[in-house]
Amino acid sequence: MNTTIWKLQNEIKNYDWGSKTAITELFDIANPTQKPQAEIWMGTHPNGCSVAINSSNERTNLDSLIQSDPLFMLGERTYQQFHGLPYLFKVLAAAKPLSIQVHPQQHKAKLGFERENQAGIALNDPKRNYKDPNHKPELVYALTPYKAMNAFRPIEDIIAGFEKLNCPALSDFVQELKRHPGAEQLKVFFQTLLTLPKETRQKAIAQLLISIEKKDDEVTSLIKSMVLDYPDDIGLFMPLILNVIELKPGQAMYLGAETPHAYVQGTGMEIMANSDNVLRAGLTPKYIDVTELIDNTRFHSIPLANLLTKPQINQNKIDFPVPVSDFKFEIINSDEQKRTEPVNSPEILFCLAGQVTVETATDSFTIKPGESLFIAFGAKEYRYQGVGQLARAFN
Template identity: 60%
Template sequence: MNQTIWKLDNTIKHYDWGSIDGITNLFAIPNPTSEPMAEIWMGMHPLGCSLAIDEKLGKIRLDKLIKDNPQQILGNKTFQHFGSLPFLFKILSANKALSIQVHPTLENAKIGFAKENQLDIASDAPNRNYKDPNHKPELIYALTPFKAMRSFRAIDEIIMLFEKIALSDLTIPISQLKNNRHPDQLKHFFEYLLTLPTQTKTALIKQLLMKISTFNDEPYLTIKTLAKDYPDDIGLFMPLLLNVIELKPGQAMFLSAKTPHAYLSGTGLEVMANSDNVLRAGLTHKYIDSLELINNTNFESMALDQLLTKPVIKDNKIDFPVPVDDFKFEIIKSDQNLHCEKVDSAQIVLCLDGEITLSTESQSLTLHKGESALIAYQTDVYHYQGLGVLAKAFD
């Protein structure tokens, strides 16, 4: 294999929650049709596989390139452990909320995938929960102010927020939670909300929006914003249950399996295990399976100051440690000096700013802002030079 670094041509996803100009403003990637440009996928997931630009053969699907050269590209350790590229790297830009969701554990993903296969549910069926047998831990890195909800608030805080709006139909469930401040009781309350009959749910949402109409603080402002896009959705109660957080540019947050969350607005980078398994509870027009989501949710509370991933800074690199083997993530600041980079596994690098040249003894490739490249394990060592910033996903 002569070539070991390939520029990538990536798949763009035009989901309805995407921003029309968020990615264009940051990376000058054109959007001639003015469709929502929600995500750009960098990797080999079958629902959005990148193309590698080969010097001799032109564009090759990344999954085929890796399948034909698995150990040279992945390295023996990754190949033996995962069998393929274990991560998916994305640019994500949200103009409105993504669904309230959780991702299953690896064990539950395997069970759910096999079960739905046995039921002959088509892989692209709208009522399919499990698209693959993999888990989907993920890290989000903010490029702009990035608003999200994640993990349950402290139960005392949840009780206080619900008591402030004093909805008569929730008096008994809140009283039960108040008398038994335990994750199991929080689960019962959460399930009660998600499984309300349509008529009761509609009346309750109407009461909620009426009660908070004069409130001008969080999390009630978030509820009002969500109501513009999802006026009849039970997800409007989630800001009272989940932490609302806004990441500043340069901050990151890791989400393990079973963590309830929703991205609300902003542009960031997302790196995750190579999976598209999503269980949804609200703020969406897609398929909702509340009971499957509840069975895959962690109901332990997390404090707001525990939500961010603490960076480790060393020389010109910022590392965001994650507790999984599927991926790692770094920000690399490049200058006009020639820097040496050791390659221990396949890497995907994205140029966030400036112009950076990657070089080996036989290759040279320049990345401009918004461009990305795959670097094979066989590269062993490469150099980078130029004023700019790289984001690196690897395992």
């Protein structure tokens, strides 16, 4: 009988915004080199593919394993639509802000990827925008208090925020937005900020920092914390333009295409389409292609109250619905009762707490915090038991 369940060995990414302690504290994963541990990647993305280990301790690259029998591993539905594992599952531990970014819609990602290939821009070129032809919707689930920026604030809030500052270098642009408070002028305002001449930008940032010196609200505190790493970055104005939100542990938020966002601080699970396409808008030393960014941004305000994903509770499971077919995300609260779960797609289970035994018809593994399993579609079902909590990725 074909094996249907494997333990995963996953790559840890040492990006410089990562925390040196969070992953060790939560999951007891050692950090002997004391480098930042920013992300754990679970999946088949070529930039960090997991290794699958069977019960005989034989190891196979997860992508090779899936491609060896894609219908058995993925199921007909997932195979026909995606031809591979459609999602990338991560633990993300941010000690300082990530770049402000936008992800393209599917059709624009496909066109952009083909266009850059034809232009002969290497995949590892810093000026490359599209690393693959896929969109990158995301859901983040907070494991600790998790601060982020997501989506444009209502325009009247943006205007009010700037008017509280003494920032003459930008006052003409703010007045123009006040005269025409709609999506088109918000686009002009955003583009103007990102393309300010160096001298004007430096003057605006200096005025911003002087005017917030004695203030201590959520937005100004965030700007002050960002100055340490990005003293000359136009992204310092983004907390005035984007919603600032702090998720409590157990809350989740969806981040759709064409919506500017940035993770600021905290540890969470993140699930996304299997893509690495990022268009940056600030808080970064990396390349910013303003034309491409503006073309892939929807200038649409979302009130803060609408950002959280409303969970659906189904007995011992908490489901966080998303509007895409690439992935689904669920929290499973397990206890001593043995429960059976049907399998309709390839799944990854990541243990958040306790100790849970998961078995299919072929094999059984017991996992503790920080450990994960891959379950093939061909398993049809699995059983789990033990006091603990699992994060479940499927589609």
